[in-house]
Structures are given as C-alpha cells and as structure tokens.
Amino acid sequence: MEKEQFYYDNKIVKLFLWATVLWGIIGMTVGLMVAFLFLFPNYMEGISWLSFGRLRPLHTNAVIFAFVGNGFFVGMYYSMQRLLKTRMFSDTLSRIHFWGWQLIIVAAAITLPLGLTSSKEYAELEWPIDIAITLIWVVMGINMIGTMIKRRQRHIYVAIWFYIATFITIAVLHIFNNLEMPVSAFKSYSVYAGVQDALIQWWYGHNAVAFFLTTPMLGLMYYFVPKAANRPVYSYRLSIIHFWSLIFIYIWAGPHHLLYTALPSWAQNLGTVFSIMLIFPSWGGMINGLLTLRGAWDKVRESAILKFFVVAITGYGMATFEGPMLSFKNVNAIAHYTDWIVAHVHVGALAWNGFIIAGMLYWLAEKIFKTKLYSEKLANTHFWIGTIGILFYTIPLYIAGFQQALMWKEFNPDGTLVYGNFLETVTAILPMYWMRALGGTLYFTGFCILAYNLVMTAKQGSEVEDELAEAIPLKPISSKRIAGEHWHSWLERRTILFTVLTTVAILIGGLVEFVPLLLVKSNIPTISSVKPYTPLELEGRDIYIREGCNNCHSQMIRPFRSEVERYGEYSKGGEYVYDHPFLWGSRRTGPDLHRIGKKYNSNWHFNHFIDPMNTSPMEDKILGTTRNFMPKYTWFISNDLDYSNIKGKMEGLRAVGVPYTNAEIQYAPYAVEEQAKEIENELRQDPEYVTNYGNSQIEKKEVIAVIAYLQRLGTDIKNK
Amino acid sequence: MLKFIKHNLESIDGVSIYPIISLVLFFIVFVTMLIIVFRMKKSKFKELENLPLED
Numbered sequence: 136m137e138k139e140q141f142y143y144d145n146k147i148v149k150l151f152l153w154a155t156v157l158w159g160i161i162g163m164t165v166g167l168m169v170a171f172l173f174l175f176p177n178y179m180e181g182i183s184w185l186s187f188g189r190l191r192p193l194h195t196n197a198v199i200f201a202f203v204g205n206g207f208f209v210g211m212y213y214s215m216q217r218l219l220k221t222r223m224f225s226d227t228l229s230r231i232h233f234w235g236w237q238l239i240i241v242a243a244a245i246t247l248p249l250g251l252t253s254s255k256e257y258a259e260l261e262w263p264i265d266i267a268i269t270l271i272w273v274v275m276g277i278n279m280i281g282t283m284i285k286r287r288q289r290h291i292y293v294a295i296w297f298y299i300a301t302f303i304t305i306a307v308l309h310i311f312n313n314l315e316m317p318v319s320a321f322k323s324y325s326v327y328a329g330v331q332d333a334l335i336q337w338w339y340g341h342n343a344v345a346f347f348l349t350t351p352m353l354g355l356m357y358y359f360v361p362k363a364a365n366r367p368v369y370s371y372r373l374s375i376i377h378f379w380s381l382i383f384i385y386i387w388a389g390p391h392h393l394l395y396t397a398l399p400s401w402a403q404n405l406g407t408v409f410s411i412m413l414i415f416p417s418w419g420g421m422i423n424g425l426l427t428l429r430g431a432w433d434k435v436r437e438s439a440i441l442k443f444f445v446v447a448i449t450g451y452g453m454a455t456f457e458g459p460m461l462s463f464k465n466v467n468a469i470a471h472y473t474d475w476i477v478a479h480v481h482v483g484a485l486a487w488n489g490f491i492i493a494g495m496l497y498w499l500a501e502k503i504f505k506t507k508l509y510s511e512k513l514a515n516t517h518f519w520i521g522t523i524g525i526l527f528y529t530i531p532l533y534i535a536g537f538q539q540a541l542m543w544k545e546f547n548p549d550g551t552l553v554y555g556n557f558l559e560t561v562t563a564i565l566p567m568y569w570m571r572a573l574g575g576t577l578y579f580t581g582f583c584i585l586a587y588n589l590v591m592t593a594k595q596g597s598e599v600e601d602e603l604a605e606a607i608p609l610k611p612i613s614s615k616r617i618a619g620e621h622w623h624s625w626l627e628r629r630t631i632l633f634t635v636l637t638t639v640a641i642l643i644g645g646l647v648e649f650v651p652l653l654l655v656k657s658n659i660p661t662i663s664s665v666k667p668y669t670p671l672e673l674e675g676r677d678i679y680i681r682e683g684c685n686n687c688h689s690q691m692i693r694p695f696r697s698e699v700e701r702y703g704e705y706s707k708g709g710e711y712v713y714d715h716p717f718l719w720g721s722r723r724t725g726p727d728l729h730r731i732g733k734k735y736n737s738n739w740h741f742n743h744f745i746d747p748m749n750t751s752p753m754e755d756k757i758l759g760t761t762r763n764f765m766p767k768y769t770w771f772i773s774n775d776l777d778y779s780n781i782k783g784k785m786e787g788l789r790a791v792g793v794p795y796t797n798a799e800i801q802y803a804p805y806a807v808e809e810q811a812k813e814i815e816n817e818l819r820q821d822p823e824y825v826t827n828y829g830n831s832q833i834e835k836k837e838v839i840a841v842i843a844y845l846q847r848l849g850t851d852i853k854n855k
Numbered sequence: 856m857l858k859f860i861k862h863n864l865e866s867i868d869g870v871s872i873y874p875i876i877s878l879v880l881f882f883i884v885f886v887t888m889l890i891i892v893f894r895m896k897k898s899k900f901k902e903l904e905n906l907p908l909e910d
C-alpha cells in the first residue's frame with residue numbers, strides 16, 4: 136500500500152506549551168505569596184481576597200489544573216499524533232479544548248479569591264465551572280478517541296493507555312465528587328453529608344493525585360524518556376503490568392486520607408491494604424523509567440533534559456514509597472494534619488511533575504521551534520537551582536511536621552499536655568517556614584529561567600505549525616483476534632473495548648467502597664441530639680466556607696488521648712449528618728475547631744476576629760515580634776450579613792436531606808434576626824465592647840453569623 | 856473507643872464480605888493479567904517498545 140502524506144498539528148502543542156509556562160509562573164507565584172504569609176502574616180492585611188484561606192485553593196488549583204494540566208496536554212497532543220501516525224481527529228475540538236481550559240482557569244482565578252468555593256479540596260470550583268470542566272473534558276476525550284480511531288498505527292503504545300485512563304477516571308471522579316445542589320448562581324451544597332461526603336471527597340482527592348498528577352505524567356515518561364535517551368523503554372512487559380495494576384489498585388486507596396476519623400473502620404482498613412500494595416506497581420514504573428537510561432548514563436552528565444527526568448522519576452519513587460508508608464495507621468497518626476503532608480505532596484509536585492514537565496518542555500522546544508535550545512547552560516542552571524530548591528522546600532517541612540506532631544502528643548507526668556497552648560507548637564517550627572520559603576523561591580527562580588530560555592529559543596527558531604509526515608494507512612482487519620495474535624495485542628487495537636475495560640477496572644474499586652455507605656443509611660450512626668443548623672448558624676457556616684477556614688482548621692478530633700485532652704471529646708460520625716459539605720480539613724495550621732462551641736464566650740471570638748493578637752499572641756523569636764498566622768477578619772465587622780437567600784438555601788438543603796420544616800423555612804429571616812440580637816446582647820456584657828461597638832449595629836454584621844456557627848460547633852453532644 | 860463505629864458496622868448485613876470480595880476480585884484480575892503478559896512473545900515486545908522511536 137502507498138504511503139499517505141499528512142500534517143501533524145504543532146500549533147496546538149505550541150499553544151499548550153506557552154500556557155504551561157505562563158500558568159506555571161502564576162501558580163508558583165501564588166504559592167510563594169502564601170509561603171511568605173507564614174513569615175510576614177500582615178503583609179496583605181485587610182485585603183479579603185488575598186487572605187490565606189482564599190489563596191491556598193488558588194495555589195493548589197493553579198498548580199494542579201493549570202500548570203500540570205496544560206503540561207500534560209502539551210505532551211499528549213505531541214505524542215499522540217506521532218504514536219498514532221495521524222493528525223488529531225479535529226482541529227476545532229483541539230482549539231475548543233485549549234481555549235475552554237484556559238477560560239476555566241481564568242474563571243477559577245477570579246472566583247476563588249472572591250470566596251466562591253465549595254470547600255472540597257482540589258474541587259473547590261462552584262457548580263457552573265464544574266459543568267464547564269465536564270464539557271471541555273468530554274471535548275478532549277472525543278478528540279482523543281477520534282484520533283485513535285483514525286490512526287495509521289495498528290498498536291497503541293503504553294503512553295496512550297495512561298492518557299485514556301486519565302480521561303476516563305477524571306471524568307468519573309469529577310462528576311461524582313461535584314454532585315451538588317445549586318442554591319444560587321455561585322453557591323451550592325454537596326448532595327452528600329458528613330462521613331459520606333468525606334469519603335467521596337477523598338476518593339476524589341486521592342485519585343485526582345493518581346489520575347491527574349500521576350497517570351498522565353507516566354504517559355509522558357513512557358514517551359519522552361525513551362525519546363530523550365534514544366532507546367526503547369526498559370521493559371515493555373513491565374509497563375503492561377504497571378498500567379493494569381496501577382489503575383486497579385489506586386482507585387481503592389482513597390480512605391487512607393481519613394484514618395482515625397469517624398469513617399467506618401473497615402473502609403479505613405481497605406484503604407490501608409490497597410495503599411500498601413500500591414508500592415509494587417509504582418516502583419515497577421519507577422524502575423522501568425530509570426532503567427530506560429541503561430547504557431546512557433554518560434549522556435545524563437551532559438544532557439539537562441535527562442537530568443530532569445532522572446530527578447523526576449526518583450521523586451516519583453520517593454513519593455510513592457512515602458504514600459504507602461503514610462497509610463500505616465501508626466505513621467498516619469503522626470503525619471496527618473502536619474506539614475509532613477505538605478512536604479510529601481511537594482516531592483510529587485516539584486520533583487515528579489515539575490521536573491518531568493521541565494525536561495519535556497526543553498526537549499519539545501527544539502522539535503517545535505526547529506532549532507537548538509537557546510542555552511543548554513541555562514537549562515543546567517535551572518536544573519541545579521530547582522533541585523536545591525526542592526531539598527530546601529521539603530526537608531525542613533518534614534522536620535516541621537514531625538516536630539509539631541510530637542509536640543502535640545507530649546504529656547507531663549501529671550497527665551497534662553506539655554504544650555497546652557497550640558501556638559507554642561507553631562513558634563517552634565517558624566525557622567522551617569523560612570527555609571521552605573527559600574526553597575520555593577529557588578524553585579521559582581529556576582522556572583523563570585526556563586521561561587526565558589524557551590522564549591529565546593522560540594525567537595531564534597522558525598515556526599512550523601503543520602509538520603509534514605507520511606505513513607502507510609492501516610489495512611482493514613478483522614475485529615476478531617487473528618491467527619497467532621496475542622490476547623493483549625488484540626485488545627490494544629480495539630480502542631473502544633480497551634477504554635471500556637479501563638472504565639470497568641476503575642469502577643469496581645469505587646463501587647465496592649461506596650455501595651455499603653450509600654445504600655445503607657444506618658451505616659452512619661445517627662445521634663438524636665444532633666439537629667440541623669439554625670438559619671443564622673447556616674449563614675455563618677457559609678462565611679466559614681467562603682473564607683476557606685477549613686484550609687487551616689480541622690473539625691475532626693481523632694480518638695487519641697492527646698487530642699481528647701487538647702480539644703475535647705473525639706468526633707463521632709453521627710455529628711456530621713447535616714454537614715453539606717463536610718469541613719473536616721486536612722491541615723492544622725491552627726487548632727481543631729470541632730469542640731470550639733461554648734469553649735470561649737462570644738466576646739472572645741469577637742475580639743479574636745478584630746485582631747487574633749488580642750486573644751492569641753504568638754512569639755516570633757526570629758523577627759523579635761509577637762504575631763499570629765490568622766488574618767484580622769476586619770471585614771466581618773464592616774460587612775452587612777446578607778441573608779436574602781436564606782430560604783432558598785434551606786430549601787436546597789432540605790432537598791438533599793436536611794429535615795427543615797416549612798415553618799422553619801418561612802420563619803428563617805426572623806430567626807436570623809432574633810438569634811443575632813441574642814448574641815449581640817451577650818456581647819454587651821463586656822463594657823469595652825459597648826464603648827467601642829455599642830452603636831455599630833453589630834447584630835447586622837457578618838461577624839454575628841460566624842460567632843453563632845462557631846458557638847454551635849460540637850455542642851450537640853457536649854450539652855447532653 | 857471504636858465501639859461507636861463497630862456497633863453500626865454490625866448492623867450491616869454481611870459487611871465483612873465487602874473487603875473480601877474486593878481482595879479476591881483484585882487478586883484474580885491481577886494474576887490473570889500476569890499470566891497473559893508473561894505468555895506474550897519477546898519479539899512482539901521488541902516491535903511495541905520501538906513505537907515511539909519510529910518517527
């Protein structure tokens with residue numbers, strides 16, 4: 136058969152390449168802004184949309200979906216066309232995917248600082264954006280599968296299997312975790328409550344790491360490492376085992392994020408078992424990547440690209456060794472809620488994702504701009520600055536995490552806590568935050584060097600937007616297995632079947648986890664004294680979500696002596712049945728709040744919001760001052776409480792299972808005013824309050840709702 | 856301390872079977888996959904692993 140001529144679409148690769156560079160810079164800048172908040176908590180004081188609780192989701196979303204996401208698309212559009220010997224299925228779909236994705240990111244960058252968030256980690260975006268993500272993701276999927284159908288290469292290389300798994304699984308995860316009940320244009324409530332919501336969130340959260348930050352990067356590894364080393368992957372057999380076992384096991388492991396929480400213990404144990412098993416496919420993949428360089432180690436010395444790949448794959452190995460270790464209950468008891476987790480994810484983000492993308496971008500720059508890299512020396516500089524940056528970032532945070540966890544747990548001989556004041560455990564790790572900020576700055580500097588190097592390469596190169604290629608078209612062949620054809624080879628050429636099987640593989644794990652929890656109501660113990668929030672408390676809770684308080688404060692006291700002593704009675708699953716969404720949090724930058732209700736009087740909270748230093752000054756020996764990480768929430772005092780949609784909110788919650796009565800909903804606005812007045816009267820017991828705020832109509836301000844919510848927290852059980 | 860959770864676990868009929876089903880399922884699939892992969896011919900792998908290098 137004669138060869139056909141066709142053109143590869145390089146323009147889409149180039150577009151995604153620049154998007155990756157741009158969003159990488161923005162995502163890392165926001166990361167640095169937050170890191171510096173730990174050193175100079177007041178430097179963005181009074182600007183609500185630049186407070187930690189709102190910026191942290193912006194940083195994580197920007198790095199995950201904007202930087203790594205676009206980075207994946209660069210490699211996917213480049214390698215798929217070449218591996219399948221065809222142009223992408225549709226240029227239009229490629230463009231819709233590109234511009235749609237960028238618009239989504241812009242929407243995220245606007246809405247998150249505004250406090251429009253669903254609060255679920257890495258799924259914070261509100262429902263209209265969730266729908267947009269679904270549509271754009273499907274566009275990408277159609278384009279991918281269409282390209283596979285019109286391919287000129289019989290077999291589908293392992294990299295593409297990882298791309299398919301990414302497409303399928305992220306679609307499933309995104310849809311199920313974001314099922315929510317809209318109550319206004321930018322506000323919704325999760326349809327799940329409490330324990331169920333937590334389980335689904337971390338099934339999503341864990342697998343977003345697996346299928347957005349791991350499988351796509353593995354796909355890139357399987358294509359670009361052999362390309363850069365100019366030799367085939369070490370073992371193709373291992374890559375098949377790697378693929379199937381990875382996608383099969385990963386999906387089961389989510390509950391390890393909820394060890395010692397109120398999640399049923401069988402689900403916790405299942406998560407642990409599968410998390411530990413994960414080390415085998417992960418390390419199989421790491422070995423496969425590293426050994427691809429067998430006989431090419433001399434090249435590593437000269438080539439910056441290979442250096443990036445070596446550190447990236449090593450980072451993958453480290454993070455995937457640590458993951459299973461963190462799933463052991465006794466290790467998790469120490470690491471959870473501390474900076475250990477922050478260090479762990481940054482090994483993944485900075486070393487594994489960041490460096491594989493950097494290596495790939497340098498390699499692609501020469502292919503896309505048809506020239507030599509502007510400066511190999513600068514690429515090497517980037518490599519060294521970046522590597523040192525990673526070390527400075529992660530090592531101090533590992534120490535910080537470990538140290539703080541041990542301080543939280545230390546007892547005096549008389550049975551009291553040695554560090555009863557939470558702030559003492561924070562003061563102790565301040566030096567680590569300085570080193571972390573230095574590490575982050577170094578890494579960011581390295582990335583800026585990459586940006587400069589790529590811009591200069593593009594300038595000196597020539598643009599070939601449609602690259603000529605030729606290949607023999609595929610002969611039509613029976614869809615059945617042909618004589619002598621191996622089962623897996625046959626499967627690889629059956630695109631749709633392969634996709635379906637991948638879906639089945641990931642769904643089984645999900646179903647076995649959820650069926651018991653979703654169908655059996657009694658699985659989550661109900662407690663008769665637990666009642667839905669009052670309208671004012673509900674408004675306060677929504678403000679808590681808007682401000683992202685859950686980014687620093689957990690609401691989940693684990694059944695440890697040290698936690699019960701510090702915070703109060705450990706948390707029960709039944710206490711969260713009306714929590715849409717759950718707000719358990721994942722990092723204790725500040726103390727747990729689940730039993731904060733009635734612990735202090737309302738004046739304490741009022742003064743604390745005006746300036747946390749009023750009630751909780753923290754000594755900073757490095758700068759020789761006193762301070763507190765928590766921002767001054769002065770806008771709580773100046774903003775009027777907007778409860779105009781309270782009826783709509785309660786109706787929305789009733790639709791997802793909160794038993795509000797008609798009368799309660801009808802009466803809600805009055806209930807808000809009544810309870811607000813009560814709290815304001817309580818505040819008036821402090822003469823200083825009366826002098827300063829007596830005429831400020833505080834009962835109409837947001838602060839009252841937040842206080843109402845905080846004073847309610849955890850009291851349903853305590854009062855009994 | 857976990858009696859609160861355990862009590863409710865017991866109220867689900869046959870809850871203990873779920874982790875077992877999952878483990879058995881996973882095990883069967885994993886072993887089947889291993890058998891398939893190890894029975895594949897080396898020459899086939901040679902062809903497949905060179906796919907990215909044929910530009």
